[in-house]
Amino acid sequence: MFEFIFVIQTFFYNHYNFLTSMNIILASTSTIFGGEYLEYLREELIQLYKGIDEIIFVPFARPGGISHDDYTAKARSFFETLNIKVKGLHEFDNKTEALHNAQGYFTGGGNTFLLVKTLHEEGLMSVLKENVENGKAYLGCSAGSNIGGQNMKTTNDMPIVYPPSFECMGLVPFNLNPHYLDPNPELKHNGETRETRIREFLTQNDLKVVGLREGNWIRRIGNTITVEGSELTRIFEKGKEPYEIAAGSIV
């Protein structure tokens, strides 16, 4: 009887947690044109990380030009202004334990292939997913947002390394295309437009794609997922014409 009650309690606890506690921002970019790093998200980040005084920064998308230490320092200097301390995940010998012990997370942009390869090879994708699904705050920008989708098959990045899988955390029931860019009719070039590429994805996959223009982000609070930001958001679904939704809309 006690055992039965425990099982029921555990079920409701997990279920309740899963249904209500996710707290996520997936942003198109860290920096809008002419702005400072993360500045346009400041008010949102105060809400996201409410009650938290330290987060772990995941710098693994960065393929060069700047070290993991320097990249972490960049995030640190912004979050200091919110009184939030930042530790780089690369600093820990036991990264799994570090993720389990963290209060919240921020994954920066760079190359999605490199990020996904590193997270899978070190067994960290599932650890991060578990903690975020259990309610710990998560911010992703660009590549860090791609890994919040079902898989990385709608990234814009160059496949500079071969990941063991394209599967991601699936924190939302769709895929993202960050830095979504409208076609430029003046371009005398035969490379595919972003819209053509996403339509090609839909010939091979039946999964909604959210085209996030710069300045926009996905906000998940519990079971409610909305698009936010200064621009309309373009949605692609198999068998439908792409359509636009306004900030604040459920997606």
Next chain:
Amino acid sequence: MFEFIFVIQTFFYNHYNFLTSMNIILASTSTIFGGEYLEYLREELIQLYKGIDEIIFVPFARPGGISHDDYTAKARSFFETLNIKVKGLHEFDNKTEALHNAQGYFTGGGNTFLLVKTLHEEGLMSVLKENVENGKAYLGCSAGSNIGGQNMKTTNDMPIVYPPSFECMGLVPFNLNPHYLDPNPELKHNGETRETRIREFLTQNDLKVVGLREGNWIRRIGNTITVEGSELTRIFEKGKEPYEIAAGSIV
């Protein structure tokens, strides 16, 4: 003694073949802005396919919008004007045999991930490579050129499917970036430029990358590999600043 002579003969024959008979065009695009399909390559294709009256077209890069039959018909209508018949590789039950029996090849553009996945899964990448290395004429455009490089890690395409490997035919000792595009200083957008992406590739790989602007192609005749076409070609190597070479230059 006879056996020894046979071994030596075979060695020289294979070596001779390998050293001297490759006959390849890897083009940035099939169609230059304002032009007709393959028209800008007409004189080159007459040379490439000299003495050949039938080629196999590989349509597998095409992810939709146009069927393999329709895509093959498009190639066929151009090659009719050169008195060359075109068969689609998708038409054959035994595709390996079809490749071995062919006189020459043309692989069209589309999505490199889909092309590479299909060729690897059907065991055709190595068969095509073997035949082209033994001297059969090969034309690639865009994705069809990417597979002539060492691997597909410098494609511009979206990873809409997961190939079992990124390795390609290695018909040239470098990688290609077709549709190479110079940065647009007017773009108010934080997505990476093409140059940034290729520099990121070089942080993870030590392999030359040939940035092929539209209108340009790689020509391999035997052991001589040159860049050709109307534009300069941009070369990227690890530890060097990118540099430009003129049409006719050895690469």
